[in-house]
Amino acid sequence: MFPSLLLSRAPSSPLLAAASTSTAASPPAGPPQALRVPPPSKKPPLATALVAAAAAGLLLLSPAPAPSRADPEFTVYYGTAASAANYGGYGGNASKKDTAEYVYDVPEGWKERLVSKVEKGTNGTDSEFFNPRKRSEKEYLTFLPGIRALAPLGAVLDNLALSDVGLLDQIASADDVTSAERTDGAGQVYYEYEVTGAGAHSLISVTCARNKLYAHFVTAPNAEWGRDEAVLRRLHQSFRTIQPGAPPPATES
Template sequence: MNMLASLLSPSPLLTTVSTSTASSQQQQAAAQTVRLPPKPLATTSTALVAAAAAGLLLLSPAPAPCRADPEFSVYYGTAASAANYGGYGGNASKKDTAEYVYEVPEGWKERLVSKVEKGTNGTDSEFFNPRKRAEKEYLTFLSGIRALAPLSAVLDNLALSDVGLQDQIASADDVRSDQRSDGAGQVYYEYEIAGAGAHSLISVTCARNKLYAHFVTAPNAEWGRDEAVLRRLHQSFKTIDPAAPPPVTES
């Protein structure tokens, strides 16, 4: 009976071996867990992409600042004769005695017109862009003109006293002319000259027995850059004599 019980009882040797085997497997698993290498932070391709992006940021130039639209001021011109060069004296201001106005961009400089120049070709005022002196606007006038000549003749008459205008017309790719009237009935002739080296806008009118011609001109490179501003200057010119009747236009 005792022999049968001993045969049916679990063997201490087998139990010890099983326990030892399980313990060994747990130790091996723990060792394997400890020996696992750390997970890389990024793959090689990801690192290369990040490095390339950083390089582009360093090499890319900073964006250029946007150039704001320029401010404008109003110039009041008196169209004084050469004999009255330098003003009328007294306390009269240009604004009180002005015969015409036009806008001037901020930063443009006024060129002092000499008495000789005023007497020969009638230049009354001139402003220019200091970055490019050939980009400018100016006004000439002639006294004793009661009415505008035909549209086709006025431009040729202006060129007689302006050698630069003669050359520009001679080399022009296109010359356009038009006529407009303001709200008061004042008639203006308008010309656009697309020359080989420069572009010009001219506005001509008569008032107070005078012919006024306002010029806006610029080399083609500056015209391409500043066309909107230059057209605004052209449109800003007008005579200011509310008491004068509208000028008569010859047929």
Template sequence: MASALPSPSALSSIASSAAVTVAKPPPKPFLKPHHRPLSTTLAAAAAAAAVLLSAAPAPSFADPMFNLYYGTAASAANYGGYGGNADKKATAEYTYEVPEGWKERLVSKVEKGTNGTDSEFYNPKKRSEREYLTFLAGFRSLAPVDAVLSNLALSDVGLQDQIATADEVRSQERKDDNGQLYYAYEIEGAGSHSLISVTCARNKLYAHFVTAPNLDWGRDQDMLRHLHDSFKTVDPSSSIKLQVEVKPAIATASFNLSIQKFWS
């Protein structure tokens, strides 16, 4: 018995039901580019720079170099030692530090004999920024603190003017590790600033001065205070010990030279 074939209309309905409809993807939305305001961009850049700067270590500046000066406080008659070849370190009566690059001003015998200036150094870039020492013989001990400053001004016209026009003059007393007494003065003048340290030893009065114009003082204050604090007198016993240690070495060298000449 033959089977009946489906009609064309039935085939059409079956095909339409079996067909798969493929949907097209929806169109991508148009995105308008977003630009940050200029102020926001600058603020972000500034914040990033601040973070970088805070993380970086602050620049460090090396302390200026200093040289130690040995002063002999010799009288005008013995100025320069025997032939100018005396060993200053072996005969030093005081020391103070001098900045690297400062120049020494040669003190004349007349100046040494009149106001007792023994040594002086100055900044070659600003000659009025200087450091110097004066001494006077015949002082066993310090007078009252106010009297000492007045007596120093008697032989220094510049110091007289500075004190007369000073906005403030401060003074204090201190003692070193050996118990030696020092007077420290600070004078804020109208045009310059000075630090003075005074003490007595070996029957002499030593006065160490550090002075600079006010503009230079504001720039170099830390360094100038360091110079002021560096001044001290040399213990006489240490000088004697040094000379005793040097002389046997010289004697031994002379003896060896004599032996060599004898056998040659």
């Protein structure tokens, strides 16, 4: 009886009890957890952002391109080549367009210079327009009555210079003088001259009609010629005489 009592009351080992308690409290080990990798950032790298910002700054600081200049507009001038005795017009309801003997283009913004009666009677100047930014850039027309036909090509320019001191000086100091003859669609013959001087450039067109000699001049200092050559050549090419009974040309071109 005593041995069984001793066996039943024998205390258990503390180490065994602790081990059994710990084993019972620990849950069974599960499968290993996978590591989550954060997604890549959507922001660009710092160097890329700095380059983009610098490019945007240059675009903002760059000046806007200058607008292209529009082609200048022109109007048609109607010249009557009236004598000094009829200076100021024919009076009444006479229209310069209806009585015009010649026409040429005038750039928009150019001003007309009033030709005096004395000037008309001495050198035959009938009309003149100039660029208000540079008065020496101009076009004008002179006429001489009583001339039925053109003289030889080489002689006409020298004869014109006798009554135009400025032209005479320009020819005397010219680097080059060229001449040519052309005929328009109506059969009208024109002599054309180009005078390249040390300080100015001139284009001259001469023809005979209505028993008169007409000379149209386009002249400009070399600086203005270099800037406006296309416009000045258009003025030169626009000059023509109007045959009697022919309808007047359009008022604008």
